[in-house]
């Protein structure tokens with residue numbers, strides 16, 4: 001390496017993280033990311049993926065992906081605005097709009113890209129963004145790119161949001177004011193207080209932006225958190241991913257036709273990054289077909305979530321205040337959390353520790369993501385391991 005300053009920076013910071021137990025070792029999967037996974041030749045019950053409906057390994061979607069790949073090739077060949085828009089991209093966007101009950105939709109290469117593009121396409125340095133304190137990193141980065149003033153409000157605290165919205169509006173400093181929140185907060189599994197948020201937005205003329213990455217395919221019979229509350233016509237930006245419940249990769253904004261027309265000429269990742277692969281677009285279309293045909297997968301997901309929560313709570317674990325299938329086990333201390341997760345993995349349960357900076361210091365947790373693809377036998381296997389390792393480390397009695 002040529003730069004001594006870089007090497008010094010890396011040495012210092014890597015050693016610091018490792019000594020504090022905050023360095024994340026990346027595990028490698030030998031096969032699909034299904035309800036069970038294989039790591040270093042060993043099969044584990046998988047409670048760490050966002051593949052809520054089990055669609056990542058859905059046979060119909062695999063077939064659709066292969067067929068589209070044969071027809072269109074492996075890559076889209078250009079950005080959407082040059083000639084990388086294939087008819088299946090348009091079909092996908094129509095499906096999304098139908099599913100979300102909006103006039104139109106625009107697809108991006110990822111949920112992260114979506115936030116990196118959509119916020120700054122509308123907001124600028126004369127504006128302000130009211131942002132929930134626990135919003136996802138891509139919202140924070142997307143907001144920064146807009147150069148609007150970022151005003152954080154306490155997590156899900158609607159009194160604080162109202163006070164800050166009032167102050168921002170009455171200051172006369174800003175042209176547009178936007179409020180942004182996750183639909184489902186993935187670290188605790190709690191849901192945005194959308195009816196109150198929408199009321200405050202109406203009172204102070206706020207643009208509403210709900211990132212429902214963890215709510216789409218899960219809440220509102222699959223259509224998401226906004227649909228769950230029956231507020232589809234009150235939210236300006238409905239963001240979702242194609243990479244979590246949908247099981248593939250990509251992100252989208254669903255909204256009015258005018259908004260989507262504008263994003264198609266101004267959202268930078270749409271203009272300057274190659275479009276979704278044909279196979280991904282086709283697989284996503286098939287996922288929406290599957291979800292439209294039946295509620296079976298969504299129901300199974302919730303049933304598994306309820307069962308896992310009930311069993312872990314009965315064992316004495318602190319599972320927080322989740323309102324969705326996401327089931328955290330809050331341990332607190334970062335090192336103990338990592339030790340707990342390592343022991344679970346050793347005993348055959350892949351449930352990953354999540355520590356600072358992803359969650360606040362002192363709230364380290366092992367987060368469990370049950371899915372529609374888990375069988376009761378798999379969940380029981382996981383619960384038995386939780387009981388054993390929890391007692392061994394003195395986390396439960």
Ligand SMILES: *Cc1c(COP(=O)(O)O)cnc(C)c1O
Nearest residue numbers: 110111112136211213241243250
């Ligand atoms: C996961 C997530 C994203 C990023 O989505 P990808 O499709 O994985 O890039 C964006 N926003 C929220 C709230 C998320 O949870």
